[in-house]
Amino acid sequence: MSLTAKQWLQQIHALPLTSKVKVMNVCGGHERAITMAGLRTTLPKNIELIPGPGCPVCICPEEDIYTAIQLALNEKIILAAFGDMLRVPVNVPKxxxxxxxxxxxAGANIQPIASPLDILQLAWQHPDETIVFFVTGFETTTAPVAALLAQGIPDNVLILLSGRLTYPAVELLLSTGEANFDALIAxxxxxxxxxxxxxxxCVDQYHLPTAVAGFEAExxxxxxxxxLRQYLEQxxxxxxxxxxxxxAQGNPTAQQHLTQTMHxxxxxxxxxxEIAHSGFELNQKNIDAKHHYPDYHQQARRHTGEMPMGCDxxxxxxxxxxxxxxxxYDTACTPRNPxxxxxxxxxxxxRIWWSHGMREQN
Incomplete structure (x- = not known):
């Protein structure tokens, strides 16, 4: 019989922790669930839950967003992107x-979408127009796109791919000694x-206590x-x-689609x-928007400053x-003016912290 959230909290409070323990949660969905449930306020004060690199919007390269903007403004295309990408700013003059x-x-034909399947409907509705699908996200978003590509997409659809794998960022922190945490929730x-x-x-190479979690408090x-038990018992x-x-092995069909359509x-x-082995790239050049519009993908954008002045x-x-x-935070930068x-x-x-009332700077 599984324990309730209250029972798990009782178990955690009973642990003989004598020093501060920092636990990183990689996933943005985890961070949202932790904050919404108020878990930080219910845990012992010497346990810190640290948000990690699990927000694909946050790490999407500035040059890829700039490419999408310029394509939409200067080419006769319909650019489709997930809705939360529309407000991400790039570093250009005001x-x-x-x-x-x-x-x-400004007049560009940009369509926000919620699912990769929306691309099919968009392509069928506009058969005489080129649809450029700006694909951002980690494996959970990229795998459904790979499934679409494996079954074949309409001839009027091109892909502007900016997909990433999650684990290499954690491995980078661990391998460089910059990890500011004692355990990991994957x-x-x-x-x-x-x-x-x-x-x-994480366990084999870095002896890091690690557990995969879902999105309920339990x-x-x-x-x-x-x-925490792993940490205490070493x-x-x-x-x-x-x-x-x-x-243990995941979804073999999804992995097959990824391997078939991307490398x-x-x-x-x-x-x-740059992080090694952390990005997806299309196998087929004929559907790659970067191949069709090479003049817009400016590598020089990587040197213009990755984050705005003062942004941490x-x-x-x-x-x-x-x-x-x-x-x-909460001064110049708010959800209304990110x-x-x-x-x-x-x-x-x-955004999660601000939206749930954690407004003041620390």
């Missing part, structure tokens, strides 16, 4: 278009696709209890606290830089500071 939302207001949705075993390296608290292992949907390459993460989103994403320790990407998406830690 008089220039800074986001897809502003490009839409993302349940990603593990559903890629398998829990993808996170075994699963998150079970994972928290597990990694016996790290990979614990699957989301067995309802996560298996893995080094990729840029906004504010962080990169430090928030890497778990080095909390959202309310950013210099712009300066950095972490204040845009509902998976961005700054």
């Amino acid at each position: 008089k220039q278009v800074r986001s897809l939302e502003q490009a839409k207001a 993302p349940g949705h990603v593990a559903t696709v890629m398998g829990a075993d993808e996170w075994q390296f 699963s998150l608290l079970a994972a928290t209890y597990s990694v 016996k790290p292992f990979l614990d699957n606290c989301y067995p309802q949907v996560v298996t 893995i390459t080094a990729a840029n993460w906004r504010g962080i830089g 989103c990169a430090k928030v994403v890497l778990g080095k500071i909390y959202p309310n320790q950013c210099r712009l 300066i950095g990407p972490c204040m845009v998406s509902d998976e961005g830690a700054c």
Whole structure:
């Protein structure tokens, strides 16, 4: 019989913790669930839950967003993008278009979508127009897109791909010694696709207590209890606290679609830089928007400054500071006027904290 959230909290409070323990939760969905449930206020004060690099909107490269904006403004296309990408700003002078939302207001044909399947309907509704699908996200978003590509997409659809894998950012922190945490809660949705075993390296190579969690308070608290026990006993292992949907090997069909339609390459993460083996790239050049419109994908954008002046989103994403320790948090940067990407998406830690009443700078 599984324990309730209250029972898991009692188990956690009974642990003989004598020092501060920092637990990173990788997933933006986890951060939202933790904050909405008020878990930080119910845990012992010497347990810190640190938001990690699990917001795809936050780490989408500035040059990719700039490419999407310029394509939409200058080519006779319909640009489709997930809704939370529309407000992410790029670093250009104030008089220039800074986001897809502003490009839409300036006359560009930009269609916000909620699901990759929306692309099919859009293509059927506009058979004589070119649809460019700006694909952003981690494995849980990229896998459905790969499934679409595997079955074949309409001839009038091109893909502008900016997909990323989740684990390489964590591995970067661990391998460089910049990890500011003692244990890890791994993302349940990603593990559903890629398998829990993808996170075994945390234990084998870095002796880090690790548990995969779902998105209910019970699963998150079970994972928290597990990694705290591992930490106390100095016996790290990979614990699957989301067995309802996560298996050791993941979804083989989804992985097959990814392998069939894409390959893995080094990729840029906004504010962080290039991370090895962290990006998806299309196998077929004929559907690649970057191949069709090479003049718009400017690598020089990588050197214009990844985050706006004063924005500490990169430090928030890497778990080095909390959202309310950013210099712009709740002053210049709010959801109504986002300066950095972490204040845009509902998976961005700054937006989550602000939206749930954690307004003051720390």
